[in-house]
Amino acid sequence: MGTVYITQEDAFIGKTDERLKVRANQKTLLDVPLIKVDGIVVLGRATVSPAAMIELLERQIPLTFLTATGRYLGRLEPPLTKNVLLRSAQWSAAGDTEAAVQIARSVIRGKLKNYRNTLMRAQRDYPHLDLKAGITQLEQAIAPIDTTDAIDSLRGLEGAGSAAYFANFGQLIRQEGFTFCTRNRRPPTDPVNALLSFGYALLRHDVQSAINIVGFDPYLGYLHVQRYGRPSLALDLMEEFRPLVVDAVVLSAVNRKSLTPEDFTTEPISHAVALSDEGRRTFLRLYEQKKQSSFSHPVLNKKCTYQESFEIQARLLAKFLMQQTDKYPPLIIK
Numbered sequence: 397m398g399t400v401y402i403t404q405e406d407a408f409i410g411k412t413d414e415r416l417k418v419r420a421n422q423k424t425l426l427d428v429p430l431i432k433v434d435g436i437v438v439l440g441r442a443t444v445s446p447a448a449m450i451e452l453l454e455r456q457i458p459l460t461f462l463t464a465t466g467r468y469l470g471r472l473e474p475p476l477t478k479n480v481l482l483r484s485a486q487w488s489a490a491g492d493t494e495a496a497v498q499i500a501r502s503v504i505r506g507k508l509k510n511y512r513n514t515l516m517r518a519q520r521d522y523p524h525l526d527l528k529a530g531i532t533q534l535e536q537a538i539a540p541i542d543t544t545d546a547i548d549s550l551r552g553l554e555g556a557g558s559a560a561y562f563a564n565f566g567q568l569i570r571q572e573g574f575t576f577c578t579r580n581r582r583p584p585t586d587p588v589n590a591l592l593s594f595g596y597a598l599l600r601h602d603v604q605s606a607i608n609i610v611g612f613d614p615y616l617g618y619l620h621v622q623r624y625g626r627p628s629l630a631l632d633l634m635e636e637f638r639p640l641v642v643d644a645v646v647l648s649a650v651n652r653k654s655l656t657p658e659d660f661t662t663e664p665i666s667h668a669v670a671l672s673d674e675g676r677r678t679f680l681r682l683y684e685q686k687k688q689s690s691f692s693h694p695v696l697n698k699k700c701t702y703q704e705s706f707e708i709q710a711r712l713l714a715k716f717l718m719q720q721t722d723k724y725p726p727l728i729i730k
Contacts, residue, residue, distance in 0.1 A: 398688065398703060399435045399602070400426065401680045402442055403673065405464070409436070410445040433457055434703075435605050437598065439676065440464040444472075458608070460601040464670070468597050471604070479611025485717040486616055486629075492547060495717065496618040499632070499724055500550045501541050503619050506636030506726025508538050508557040513730050514639050515561065518568050525567050533560035551619065554635075561639075573657040574650050583668030587660045588646065590669040591679065595642035596634070598683055603637065604630035606706035610714050633709060636726045641702055645679070645686045654678055695725045 402409065404420040411417060416433055418426040430451065436459045444459070449472065452459055461469040489495035512534040519527045537557035544550050558579075566576035569588065576588040584590040604614050604627050617628025619635070649655045659675030662668070671679060687703040700708060709727055716724040 400433055402438045403676055405440045407442045409448050411448040411451050437601055458605050462597055482611045482714050483613050499618045500547050502724045502726045503632050503635050504550055504554045505541050506728055508534055509728045510639040511561040527564050530560045530564035568647055570651045585667050587669055591646040599634055599642050603634045603706050606710045610710040640729055645682050649682050
């Protein structure tokens with residue numbers, strides 16, 4: 397079953413015996429054993445019964461609340477696991493320590509190499525595209541990473557690489573009715589940006605769940621600056637997965653016509669673009685399918701799903717912080 401997505405407005409989330417039940421308009425929308433549920437994401441308004449809330453906490457099933465358009469609101473989850481040794485190591489590495497620099501380098505290298513590989517794959521598959529300049533700019537941003545010692549300078553390389561990638565992202569879209577000029581959010585003002593923002597909100601839920609399972613403090617990161625209420629470590633670990641999971645789902649949904657321009661709505665005053673109810677259900681299904689798809693993990697040399705890889709990468713990061721390995725290897729897929 398994996399993650400349960402509740403998109404029906406004003407749904408009621410309850411439990412009966414060992415089962416999760418979701419109802420709306422006097423109809424049962426979902427009735428599944430709780431043992432099959434890894435997490436719940438609510439989009440829009442919903443009511444959660446006290447009994448269901450207690451059961452989710454006891455079973456350590458995170459409950460995340462997003463707006464209908466995918467903006468993160470917050471989450472209900474049990475207390476952090478008792479891995480105090482890991483959190484002590486995590487806090488000891490905070491700031492401009494050698495460990496923090498190593499982690500920032502790895503996270504950025506993973507993200508930018510996955511960006512580069514995405515463009516290189518598209519260039520091979522569609523030789524008429526002109527992606528060579530973007531690929532070169534990404535390689536120029538990747539080259540100095542291992543010799544850059546200041547985290548602020550590493551952030552500059554990440555920014556340059558991301559700018560090069562998104563300057564070429566529009567070429568990867570092959571369907572009429574969809575265009576991409578530049579990354580925009582808060583709010584997104586075109587369908588592709590709406591999909592990216594929505595997908596990244598879902599990814600944040602999944603990565604934060606994984607780092608909580610391993611025992612991290614999600615609010616102490618290394619690349620992303622600490623800010624009250626901001627899960628900086630989740631945002632750090634998300635970086636390498638953005639192109640692998642979310643961008644891949646967005647491009648597939650658009651290019652294979654799983655979504656069409658009719659699946660989006662535009663708010664008249666703010667011009668914010670969002671998925672329709674049916675479009676949102678389609679995207680959630682495609683996102684879940686991507687998470688359950690398998691690949692050969694390049695470090696562990698074994699098959700795993702993307703869902704499993706979130707926790708695998710969190711455990712590899714824990715090993716580095718506990719000084720059981722000499723580096724954190726980001727997930728890079730060629």
